[in-house]
Amino acid sequence: ASALTPQLKDTLEKLVNSEKVVLFMKGTRDFPMCGFSNTVVQILKNLNVPFEDVNILENEMLRQGLKEYSNWPTFPQLYIGGEFFGGCDITLEAFKTGELQEEVEKAMCS
Amino acid sequence: ASSSPSSYGDLQPIEELPPKLQEIVKLFQSVQEPKAKYEQLMFYGKNLTPLDSQFKTRENKVEGCVSQVWVRAFFDEERNVVYEADSDSVLTKGLAALLVKGLSGRPVPEILRITPDFAVLLGLQQSLSPSRNNGLLNMLKLMQKKALHLEVKGEEDSSSGESSESSFVSIPETKDEANVPEVDLESKPDLVEDLGTEKIDDSESGSNVVALGSRGMRIREKLEKELDPVELEVEDVSYQHAGHAAVRGSAGDDGETHFNLRIVSDAFQGKSLVKRHRLIYDLLQDELKSGLHALSIVAKTPAEV
Numbered sequence: 001a002s003a004l005t006p007q008l009k010d011t012l013e014k015l016v017n018s019e020k021v022v023l024f025m026k027g028t029r030d031f032p033m034c035g036f037s038n039t040v041v042q043i044l045k046n047l048n049v050p051f052e053d054v055n056i057l058e059n060e061m062l063r064q065g066l067k068e069y070s071n072w073p074t075f076p077q078l079y080i081g082g083e084f085f086g087g088c089d090i091t092l093e094a095f096k097t098g099e100l101q102e103e104v105e106k107a108m109c110s
Numbered sequence: 111a112s113s114s115p116s117s118y119g120d121l122q123p124i125e126e127l128p129p130k131l132q133e134i135v136k137l138f139q140s141v142q143e144p145k146a147k148y149e150q151l152m153f154y155g156k157n158l159t160p161l162d163s164q165f166k167t168r169e170n171k172v173e174g175c176v177s178q179v180w181v182r183a184f185f186d187e188e189r190n191v192v193y194e195a196d197s198d199s200v201l202t203k204g205l206a207a208l209l210v211k212g213l214s215g216r217p218v219p220e221i222l223r224i225t226p227d228f229a230v231l232l233g234l235q236q237s238l239s240p241s242r243n244n245g246l247l248n249m250l251k252l253m254q255k256k257a258l259h260l261e262v263k264g265e266e267d268s269s270s271g272e273s274s275e276s277s278f279v280s281i282p283e284t285k286d287e288a289n290v291p292e293v294d295l296e297s298k299p300d301l302v303e304d305l306g307t308e309k310i311d312d313s314e315s316g317s318n319v320v321a322l323g324s325r326g327m328r329i330r331e332k333l334e335k336e337l338d339p340v341e342l343e344v345e346d347v348s349y350q351h352a353g354h355a356a357v358r359g360s361a362g363d364d365g366e367t368h369f370n371l372r373i374v375s376d377a378f379q380g381k382s383l384v385k386r387h388r389l390i391y392d393l394l395q396d397e398l399k400s401g402l403h404a405l406s407i408v409a410k411t412p413a414e415v
Contacts, residue, residue, distance in 0.1 A: 004184075030261070031225075031226075032225050033122070033225070033264065034122070034223060034225075035126050035222075035223025035224065036223065036224055036404070038224070038225045039219065039222040039223055041220055042223075042254055042255070042258060043258065044257060046258055071388060072125060072387075072388070072391070073391050073395070073398045074403075074404050076404070086383060086384055087388070088385070088406075089387070089406055089407055089408070090383045090384060090387065092219060092222070092261070093217075093383065094383070095258070095261070096261055096262055097332065098281065101138055
């Protein structure tokens with residue numbers, strides 16, 4: 001059975017586009033409840049980029065739906081400009097290479 | 111009862127912390143008396159390698175109301191982060207030393223995973239003033255920030271002027287610490303004698319290699335077969351997440367929940383990182399559905415190595 005109903009898909013689409021940068025994480029930006037989510041929060045704070053944090057531990061439907069919507073089985077999940085960008089490993093790697101900064105800038109200017 | 115894991119609720123499990131920080135937290139949890147914890151901090155402070163005065167710069171310096179802290183970070187040969195710190199206040203120096211000891215010698219990603227929860231785990235909150243507790247967390251933030259900058263630049267961060275939010279740790283020297291007893295610095299604290307500090311120092315290397323269980327073997331076989339890798343490392347790091355709230359009760363029979371994968375394969379040619387990771391997740395979807403909780407993935411083509 002798919003967790004992703006048409007209504008939920010619609011909700012998620014709005015959610016990932018609610019800000020230029022949206023982070024689906026365990027806990028909140030101020031109280032991350034997982035080291036991997038904590039890592040992405042630090043990176044985003046370091047970039048000084050405004051972002052929306054969504055605590056997926058507080059909504060099981062959202063949590064299951066997102067795994068399908070993003071085609072990504074774990075959290076955190078970072079969305080930039082409405083597009084899935086990656087999890088913790090990819091975000092840190094992209095920060096290292098400067099690709100993340102580029103993507104964020106592109107999204108901010110669009 | 112304060113040392114039983116369950117009383118910490120949803121705090122970051124201690125197993126996720128760097129090995130030396132784990133040892134320190136366990137040491138602090140093993141004693142109840144604030145005085146003993148305080149003395150241990152003083153001991154760390156006294157043994158802190160002095161920071162060369164050339165590094166007590168504006169970039170590394172942190173102006174507080176009265177006490178000041180300096181933190182510096184650099185890579186060792188294996189790209190592990192090494193910290194040095196100093197303070198003009200003995201207690202603050204002890205806190206800085208605790209972090210230097212707990213974090214030094216670890217890779218950047220591991221340092222970035224430390225959440226502020228560990229301050230609660232230390233059980234120092236009752237003995238420290240709120241401003242000092244904040245100071246400890248700000249120090250951690252600055253050290254993590256320096257690690258992040260190191261990862262990008264590979265060298266000492268010297269241009270931290272731009273974003274001020276976490277660049278400055280301020281630890282006001284307040285008089286509200288009447289509950290902290292005066293101690294004789296010359297007397298060697300019991301705690302130090304009992305548990306020692308030397309054995310903390312080489313606890314991490316070697317002993318953490320875990321033989322693969324049945325899930326680990328299945329993962330290795332599957333990736334071997336489907337990706338024809340020229341290099342494949344499958345490392346079971348479930349022990350680091352044993353206390354993880356999401357893992358308890360859902361880990362299945364074998365408890366193999368967290369793995370580090372390093373795969374070098376031609377199959378990744380022309381694929382973005384997201385596509386490479388999705389490819390791996392797809393191959394392992396049966397495992398993900400049966401209790402595999404998280405993968406840390408390095409996926410490269412032979413040309414990228």
